[in-house]
Amino acid sequence: MSSTQRRTVFFISDGTGITAEALGHSLLAQFPDCRFRQVRAPFVDNIDKAQACVRQIRDAATHDGFRPIVVSTLVNSAIVATLRQADAQFLDLFEQFIGPLEAELGTKSTHTAGRFHGIAESEDYKARIEAINFTLAHDDGQSNEKLDESNVILVGVSRSGKTPTSLYLAMQFGVKAANYPLIPEDFERNKLPPDLIRYRTKLYGLTITPERLSQIRQERRPNSKYAAIENCLYEIDAAQRLMRREGIPFIESTSRSIEEISAKILQEIRIPHIGY
Amino acid sequence: MSSTQRRTVFFISDGTGITAEALGHSLLAQFPDCRFRQVRAPFVDNIDKAQACVRQIRDAATHDGFRPIVVSTLVNSAIVATLRQADAQFLDLFEQFIGPLEAELGTKSTHTAGRFHGIAESEDYKARIEAINFTLAHDDGQSNEKLDESNVILVGVSRSGKTPTSLYLAMQFGVKAANYPLIPEDFERNKLPPDLIRYRTKLYGLTITPERLSQIRQERRPNSKYAAIENCLYEIDAAQRLMRREGIPFIESTSRSIEEISAKILQEIRIPHIGY
Incomplete structure (x- = not known):
């Protein structure tokens, strides 16, 4: 990707999105020559909101000429499935790590949305x-x-x-x-x-x-x-x-x-x- | 794992460890019935410090009777390799996500330690x-x-x-x-x-x-x-x-x-x- 081109990165979460954003910033910092436009989408906790994100992702892809990157922390599998209708590179924290943790701990996760909810x-x-x-x-x-x-x-x-x-x-x-x-x-x-x-x-x-x-x-x-x-x-x-x-x-x-x-x-x- | 037993979780980073910790807290919050002892290990930026972590991980395993969990953000592969000498469940942010991002962006990451360094x-x-x-x-x-x-x-x-x-x-x-x-x-x-x-x-x-x-x-x-x-x-x-x-x-x-x-x-x- 040339340094004059710009890729859109979405931080999508069913909670505040603060973890997804911290994660995303750490990752993007490893690519200092790339230009990113960052879009924050917190509180995506139902299918309607997920569909709105899908539309935003598609619009960004059309505008940029690249498929966007989605850094997410989502626990609800129906919401994840909806988002996956968009063409993007998905980096999801829970998808990657919850499964291995469940196996290690020998117990199921609660799949509860929102890290900060109830905190x-x-x-x-x-x-x-x-x-x-x-x-x-x-x-x-x-x-x-x-x-x-x-x-x-x-x-x-x-x-x-x-x-x-x-x-x-x-x-x-x-x-x-x-x-x-x-x-x-x-x-x-x-x-x-x-x-x-x-x-x-x-x-x-x-x-x-x-x-x-x-x-x-x-x-x-x-x-x-x-x-x-x-x-x-x-x-x-x-x-x-x-x-x-x-x-x-x-x-x-x-x-x-x-x-x-x-x-x-x-x-x-x-x-x-x-x-x- | 019974709720009375306790597992040690290490947050290991070559930088401040704040991202690793945020990530870790989000993940652990999905397992409210488990008890965790949390150990923060920031600025692990050389092999000596990585070896000290390995010893801490081994001690925790002996003490707990379970292998610890390591949530990390580490960019240096020699440091990662050193840590891997310990028996633990490793959840590393960069390992999971940097490769796919490099492929997507068509460029190599800088592998620079420390999200906040130079910031x-x-x-x-x-x-x-x-x-x-x-x-x-x-x-x-x-x-x-x-x-x-x-x-x-x-x-x-x-x-x-x-x-x-x-x-x-x-x-x-x-x-x-x-x-x-x-x-x-x-x-x-x-x-x-x-x-x-x-x-x-x-x-x-x-x-x-x-x-x-x-x-x-x-x-x-x-x-x-x-x-x-x-x-x-x-x-x-x-x-x-x-x-x-x-x-x-x-x-x-x-x-x-x-x-x-x-x-x-x-x-x-x-x-x-x-x-x-």
């Missing part, structure tokens, strides 16, 4: 929502109340990536992630913020290159001392020295996504309640 | 981080500045689920989701908050049952008028009438997860820049 009542889900609320209340050192309940407290200079990482940890993994800034006063004293000292074992640091930090801060406060490269150099150097001396592990956030940073942090902290 | 520099990723910052700055009606840049503005009574849903939309889909509370003053005037009137087409409502709302508010402010069932009944009735009259679509959040609510909202709003 809102589960303990895991409630823990995630509670973690999000905790993380929001403990963003940027705004509260010391119940800090002992945190699973991890991210520390680092202003704009090193603490807030989005904390929120990702809470939302994806149910981790109560507080975050606390390291500020010039801490560097002058060359000590941790006093409120954090007793939580030293929960601390995890984020650092960033001075160049990237300066760039991010410039967007916020152009031409400020805060954003100046000399100041960024000073703050990062001081923060890293402080973290090394206090034995706080830290990770470079510059070229890492919040997914990568969170997965690395999760490898190193102990989170009793989530059972890994 | 931090991508435009999509930057848009997600920007959306998270936007959403945080526009939580709970705290700012009207640049509200015109929002993709959606969630409205609803206090504690109807606006904040976690907004954050999920931002984090997962890069949607700039503001949220704005509907408060008793709005119901007395029986009008939308004045600042929202010109953004009516961006509004999307969340509602909740009075019983659940009262329960959530009780946890926050026990025995308050705010949490009383009569007050919750009044606020929800007034909010729904207001939304109906203004033609604002709304969704019941009570028994839905933020994933479900977000996927439903995404089906109904237009988001130009994310290309769906």
